[in-house]
Amino acid sequence: MxxxxxxxxxxxxxxxxxxxxxxxxxxxxxxxxxxxxxANALDDAGLKASDVDGIICRGPDESYSHHQLVGERLGxxxxxSTSLDNxxxxxxxxxxxxxxxxxxxxxxxxxxxxxxDAWSRTHRSEEARQSQRTRPESQHAQxxxxxxxxxxxxxxxAFGAQRHMHEFGTTREQFAEIAVACRExxxxxxDAQMKKPLTIEEYFKARMIVSPFGLFDCSxxxxxxxxxxxxxxxxxxxLKAPPVMIRGFGSFNNLTGWFADENMIRTAANQSGETAYxxxxxxxxxxxxxxLYDCFTYMVLVQLEDYGFCKKGEGGAFVQSGALRLDGxxxxxTSGGQLSEAHVEGMLQIVEGVRQLRRTYPRxxxxxxxxxxxxxxxxxxxxxxxxxxxxxxx
Amino acid sequence: xxxxxxxxxxxxxxxxxAPESKPFWDAAREHRLLLPRCNACGQxxxxxxxxxxxxxxxxxxxxxxxxxxxxxxFVVFHRVYHPAFESDVPYVVAIVELDEGPRLLSNIVGMxxxxxxxxxxxxxxxxxxxxITIPKFAAVS
Numbered sequence: 001m002x003x004x005x006x007x008x009x010x011x012x013x014x015x016x017x018x019x020x021x022x023x024x025x026x027x028x029x030x031x032x033x034x035x036x037x038x039a040n041a042l043d044d045a046g047l048k049a050s051d052v053d054g055i056i057c058r059g060p061d062e063s064y065s066h067h068q069l070v071g072e073r074l075g076x077x078x079x080x081s082t083s084l085d086n087x088x089x090x091x092x093x094x095x096x097x098x099x100x101x102x103x104x105x106x107x108x109x110x111x112x113x114x115x116x117d118a119w120s121r122t123h124r125s126e127e128a129r130q131s132q133r134t135r136p137e138s139q140h141a142q143x144x145x146x147x148x149x150x151x152x153x154x155x156x157x158a159f160g161a162q163r164h165m166h167e168f169g170t171t172r173e174q175f176a177e178i179a180v181a182c183r184e185x186x187x188x189x190x191d192a193q194m195k196k197p198l199t200i201e202e203y204f205k206a207r208m209i210v211s212p213f214g215l216f217d218c219s220x221x222x223x224x225x226x227x228x229x230x231x232x233x234x235x236x237x238x239l240k241a242p243p244v245m246i247r248g249f250g251s252f253n254n255l256t257g258w259f260a261d262e263n264m265i266r267t268a269a270n271q272s273g274e275t276a277y278x279x280x281x282x283x284x285x286x287x288x289x290x291x292l293y294d295c296f297t298y299m300v301l302v303q304l305e306d307y308g309f310c311k312k313g314e315g316g317a318f319v320q321s322g323a324l325r326l327d328g329x330x331x332x333x334t335s336g337g338q339l340s341e342a343h344v345e346g347m348l349q350i351v352e353g354v355r356q357l358r359r360t361y362p363r364x365x366x367x368x369x370x371x372x373x374x375x376x377x378x379x380x381x382x383x384x385x386x387x388x389x390x391x392x393x394x
Numbered sequence: 395x396x397x398x399x400x401x402x403x404x405x406x407x408x409x410x411x412a413p414e415s416k417p418f419w420d421a422a423r424e425h426r427l428l429l430p431r432c433n434a435c436g437q438x439x440x441x442x443x444x445x446x447x448x449x450x451x452x453x454x455x456x457x458x459x460x461x462x463x464x465x466x467x468f469v470v471f472h473r474v475y476h477p478a479f480e481s482d483v484p485y486v487v488a489i490v491e492l493d494e495g496p497r498l499l500s501n502i503v504g505m506x507x508x509x510x511x512x513x514x515x516x517x518x519x520x521x522x523x524x525x526i527t528i529p530k531f532a533a534v535s
Contacts, residue, residue, distance in 0.1 A: 143415060144441055146407035147528055148501050150487045151475040159489060163467040166512035208472040211484075259489050259497050264467070 009279050012099040013236035013243035014390065016045025016229035017354040022342035023193030024119050025223035030063075034115030035073045037225035037347075045229045046240030047109065052229075054080040054110030056097050058090035058345070070113070080107040087379025088293055089251065090114070091226075091346040092386035096249045098230040108231060114347040115225025122221055153295065154218055155210045156382050160264035161298035162212055167265060168313035172212060174320055175297040176203040179216040179339055181324040182294065186336025188365045193220050194340040217297045219338035226347035228354065236393075244354045247282070247372065248389040250275025258382035267299075268385035269306035269376060276387035282372055284308040287389075289356050289367040290330055291349035293378040294337040303376055304330075307387075331367045346377040353390050404477040408526055415442045417456045422527040425520040429496060431457040440496035461518030462534070463492040470507045486510050490531050504532040 018040025020033040028036075034057065042049060055078050059066025066083045080101045084090040091114050098110035145151075164170045180200060186192035198216060206215035236243035252271035254263040277283055284307060294300045301315035309330055310318040324332040335341045335352040342348060353373035359366060370392075377386040411419050421428040429438045434451035438459070445452055468488035474480045486502040488510070502510050503519065516531040 142410035143412065143419075144409070144499050146476075147409045148487055148499055148530075149406075149471055149476065149479040149482060149485055150499055154473075155469050155471065155487060158469040159467040162469060163512060166467070208470070208484075211470040211472060259466075259499070 008099055008103055008249075009247055009281060010245045010391070010394070011233055012102050012230055012246045013233050013393070014095070014228045014246065014350075014354050015231050015236045015239045015241055015243050016041040016043075016047065017351045018042075018044050018227050019191065019344075019348060019351055020115065020225040022191050022224035022344070022348075023220075023222055025117075026120050028117070028120075028223065030115045030117040030223075030225070031069055031073065033117065033223060033225035034070060034113050034227065037115060037227040038070070038074065038111055038113050041111070041113070041227040041229050044241055047229060049074040049076050052076055052109050052111050053078055054098060054101055054107035056080075056082055056084065056094040056110060057113045058084045058086075058094065070111075074111075078107070080110065086253075086377075086384040086386070087381075088295065088345045089253075089377040089379045089384035089386040091350060092249065092375060092377040092388045093251060095228065095230055095246065095350060095388055096251065096386065099246050099249070102230065102232050108235065110230045111227060112230060113225060113227030114345055116344060117223045118221045118343065119223045152210075153382075154213055156258060157296040157298060158210045158213045160258070160302065160382075161217075161296070164265045164298065164302060165212060168316070170301065170316040172204070172214075173200070174301065174316035175212075175217055176200045177319045178294070178297040178300045178324065179203055181319075182333050182337045182339040182341075184325075185334050185365075186340035189336050189341055192336045192341040193222055194336065198340075213296060213298075216339075219295045219343040220340070222342035222344060224342040224344045224348070226344050226351045228350055242358055243393050244357045245391045245393055246388070247391040248276040248278070248280025249387060250279065251384070251386040253380070253385065254383040263383065265302065266312065267302055267306050267378070268383060269303045269378070269387070272376075272385040272387040273307045273374075276374070276389050280372075280389040280391070282389065287330065287372050287374045288370045289334060289353070289373050290332045291334070291337070291353045291373065291375045292332060293346050293349065293376045294333055294339050295343070295378065297339065299378060300324075300332065300337075303378075304332075307374065307376075326365075326367065334365065334367060345379065349375050349377070350388065353388070357390055357392050405524070406478040407476065408524075409528070412442075414444055418442055419526070421456070421458075422520060422529050425527065427459045427461045427518050427529055428456040429459050429492070429494060430454045438492075438494040438496050440498060459492055459494050461492075463490045463516055463531075465489070465502065465510065465512055465514045465516055465531075466491045466497060467512055468502060468510050470510075488516075488531065490516055498529075501530045502532065503530045
């Protein structure tokens, strides 16, 4: 493969970050949630909607050309505007595309955001809940799946966890540490959906969903939204908030499929990360904190390996060393993540990366000396991956 | 009593084959496991499509597979996602890697879910239900 050119290192910055109410927010549509998050991000940046000339977002699954609805609600026209379709990898991809559009001179100030009403949508009625459970993975999956009782993202990721356990001796105790670490962070986050402590014993007592995953291996169904504002490094200097620099980014997509080769135990985080590290001019040892896409506990563990924070097969030992905790080697998912803060498909991971680098949190939540953050996105049918490396303004 | 959905027994989703998979399902009815095999490069692929997944050649044959392979990975469904599977839980869904190369999603039948392991050798078995035959796998005895 051709070497990526690090042309966009530190050329753009995130100058505003915001989230909506999170968790159970009945009676509010996903569109209203994203507008709430964008309004907060604009406030944070000291900008008005009329300053925005780019919108990149991913629509909720049932929405067509979602960015048009967002623009209409913001009351703006835009130079650059589109919706993305890479599942949980879309949110970082939107920041990547924003930086590329700004650098190409197609826009100056781009809003990236995502919102969903996944909790409300599945709790309106039993009928709604049922249809959500058995919704096919794709429009084409009419065979080789449902007739075998194969439904949902839990099982797809559980396959990866099972194979990883088989090859490397990874254990559910190690998955439990990830769930518990995320929960402890969530307890310090007033916006988080989960408010009660979680112990290892409770993790093991919880019902199995699709083994090897039990209830607490699975992320939340949440209502919520997040948004960030991207602009050029030059313009960022004149704005209210201290800018957080976009140091590097990358993506990789194992389009041959999650079941193919070793894709479920050696994920696209590897190549996506290499591209991002190269652009950023840093390596795993330089990262102060990670915000990893945690749709399931296992995905945190395998990404730690694939991003090079430990060797392949040693993710279990790495998490058990306490590395993910605030006083550990690599504080991870410090807002509680999708396992315990809220599941907004990776958008809140970007917001948290920005906030940690601003160092404005109270000490109990602040990663000490946070300098560089690595944020990840993972999705589609498990095979699309994106990586964002953020840094403090030099 | 009203004729609510809960009164009727839910039926399992039946495969709705894409046109290119029809020979697979037709052969299953005769208890044969057929896979597309490329006449240009000789390799098998799955799921079925009109071009070889390895070299994009259009010239292929439906060839009979041995039906033997290994479990690449598996999961055990405890939660009922679909009411028709309520009496089946816990049941095993596996990715079976056939000796010919392709990986198929299927069920592992005839054994306790607790005894299933990755890399276990398996053999196809055909389950005739309700006018359709579904290839599943069992441990090689």
